[in-house]
Amino acid sequence: MSSTNLSTVSQPDAEAIRALFNRIAPVYDTLNQSLSLGLHRVWKQMAQRWSNAQPGMTCLDLCCGSGDLALLLARQVGETGHVVGVDFAAAQLAIAAQRAAERGWQARFDWVEADAQALPFVDASFDAATMAYGLRNLTDIPQGLAQLRRVLKPGATAAVLDFHWPSQPVMQQLQQWYLGRIVVPTAERYGLTAEYAYIGPSVERFPLGPEQVCLAQQAGFSQAVHYPIAGGIMGILVATR
Ligand SMILES: C/C(=C\Cc1cc(O)c2ccccc2c1O)CCC[C@H](C)CCC[C@H](C)CCCC(C)C
Numbered sequence: 001m002s003s004t005n006l007s008t009v010s011q012p013d014a015e016a017i018r019a020l021f022n023r024i025a026p027v028y029d030t031l032n033q034s035l036s037l038g039l040h041r042v043w044k045q046m047a048q049r050w051s052n053a054q055p056g057m058t059c060l061d062l063c064c065g066s067g068d069l070a071l072l073l074a075r076q077v078g079e080t081g082h083v084v085g086v087d088f089a090a091a092q093l094a095i096a097a098q099r100a101a102e103r104g105w106q107a108r109f110d111w112v113e114a115d116a117q118a119l120p121f122v123d124a125s126f127d128a129a130t131m132a133y134g135l136r137n138l139t140d141i142p143q144g145l146a147q148l149r150r151v152l153k154p155g156a157t158a159a160v161l162d163f164h165w166p167s168q169p170v171m172q173q174l175q176q177w178y179l180g181r182i183v184v185p186t187a188e189r190y191g192l193t194a195e196y197a198y199i200g201p202s203v204e205r206f207p208l209g210p211e212q213v214c215l216a217q218q219a220g221f222s223q224a225v226h227y228p229i230a231g232g233i234m235g236i237l238v239a240t241r
């Protein structure tokens, strides 16, 4: 366990975040599936579609974790396309690569261990991009958006899925109740209390949809729209270079 108290510090540093995602990697997929009642797959499919990825394209999945969205992109781009999954947690990337191998899809992927805030790609490399539950975890969100824009081709779109602070008070209370009373106690059974207690405060300090749109515009995206989904507890920022 890291010495950093993840749920009370204002913003954990990048090393604490990386260590957190390496620690939870063995149970990450199982917990996402059970805690979201399978709904995270629906939300990720929306992000994949809204990125406008098409057969034959070269796509980026930033903060790819164990590869859910990268695999959806790979299905969409097909045998003639290519997907690059980027994450800085090696344990997550190893699971993503294993899942691709199980499908016989190794040739469709590159898995790159890198910081989303300093991407090792030349400008205008990608036709489309996705990021699920990554932006909120970046220590420098404007820098992450600037990097995302830089590596997209002109006219290409990024779809960024994440938690969102709902506008309706009843949904705010439900979201915080669910995170505090269901998610954290479930994680406790795996010895991961602090890791999952970090989600709630991270959602509260994450910029609201309209603020995300402003940040995307400031990063140089020519168009940006934020769509609250699932009653506003999640959102997808769709930004075009
Ligand atoms: C996709 C999910 C989580 C991703 C995720 C993101 C993070 O930033 C983490 C940070 C630290 C540890 C883990 C994660 C992490 O797993 C799963 C989403 C589950 C959520 C708790 C959302 C659940 C929504 C419910 C289905 C509906 C809630 C109803 C409520 C009464 C409003």
Ligand SMILES: C[S@@+](CC[C@H](N)C(=O)[O-])C[C@H]1O[C@@H](n2cnc3c(N)ncnc32)[C@H](O)[C@@H]1O
Residues within 6 Å of the ligand: 014, 017, 018, 021, 022, 062, 063, 064, 065, 066, 067, 068, 069, 086, 087, 088, 089, 092, 114, 115, 116, 117, 131, 132, 133, 134, 137, 138, 139
């Ligand atoms: C909540 S997980 C999401 C994983 C996957 N996209 C999904 O939806 O299941 C967030 C991921 O972002 C990665 N991450 C956070 N900050 C990062 C950074 N600065 N650079 C690269 N990856 C980062 C973490 O390692 C983690 O795998």
